[in-house]
Amino acid sequence: MDYYYYYYYYYYYYYYFHPQNASSSDVIEHPCYPQGYNGTMNVSSLFGSACANNQTQAPGNVTQVLLLGTGNATLCRQAVRNIFNFSNCSHSKSCGFNGVYQPRVNGKFLAFSAYYYTFSFLNLTETHPLAVVEDAIDAFCSRTWNDLKSSYSDQTESRLVNYCASANYILTLLLDGYGFSNTSWENIAFRMQVANSDIGWTLGYMLNLTNMIPSEAPRTLRGHEEGPWVASVFFIVATLALAIVLLLIYFLQ
Structure with a gap:
């Protein structure tokens, strides 16, 4: 989990909770920051992040924002939810978020x-x-x-x-x-x-x-050549036949 999502969150919190205006600076009451905290952030760092690089400009063309913490977990969770899309699902309502299948x-x-x-x-x-x-x-x-x-x-x-x-x-x-x-x-x-x-x-x-590395190829088993193999089989069959004949002669005497 990367801190880029905080920047992504800043954008959505600003977009959903504050109207756009033409001033070059703005103040955001930030519910996820503790009450009494204040800090500034250059909007260029927000839109230069990987999670927001598809946005062309900040709402209201602001260049810098002042973040004032209010410490409200309910509003914080509400703002975080706005990052995701939980309703767009084409997989029989079996999605996690943003339309991605999730069993x-x-x-x-x-x-x-x-x-x-x-x-x-x-x-x-x-x-x-x-x-x-x-x-x-x-x-x-x-x-x-x-x-x-x-x-x-x-x-x-x-x-x-x-x-x-x-x-x-x-x-x-x-x-x-x-x-x-x-x-x-x-x-x-x-x-x-x-x-x-x-x-x-x-x-x-x-x-x-x-897990993607293939296992070692099995070694090739070398068999006998056809001639010796046929001779071996013939010898075994002949030996068995001779043994059967000798047994019959023995029992018939």
Whole structure:
């Protein structure tokens, strides 16, 4: 999971929640940022990202935005949902998001990488009911920026300010995208290691490539030439016939 999705999110939050205008700067009340936070962002960095490079310009032709945190988990989740399209599905309503086929989830789901790091920070990697997870995320998002900086002084501010957005993004992806529910939520395991080995996208990619390597071609078995093979068969048959004749002579005497 890449931080590009935050930029993608910025665009959609601005587009859906704020009217376009012709000014060269704008203020966005950001529900995924803690109350009391403020920071500026150049819009060029947003539209230069991989997730938004198909957009020609920012809404209202703004060049810079001021982000003011409001710390509202409900609005944050609503804004994150606007990134996805959950209604366009041509596969008998069996889609995850954006019209991509998604079979019904079944069995265990291993959540690692950004899934694990975000939920580990929120102390939610153990198996908890979905309601407990949602309450914990809501409570974290409602905390003030000063409170968070004081409580998590070991965290860099660039990561700390994004945990609320990241948690709601993951929650939306798992619930609305992959189709987990109250009953199947406990099938999700947030892990950093399997069998004492770190897991990540690189390992998965290499395992996939390894499966594509053809196995060693079997060695060719060399058979006998036709002449010796026929002679061997004839000798065996003649020997058996002679043995049968000798047995008959023996029993007839």
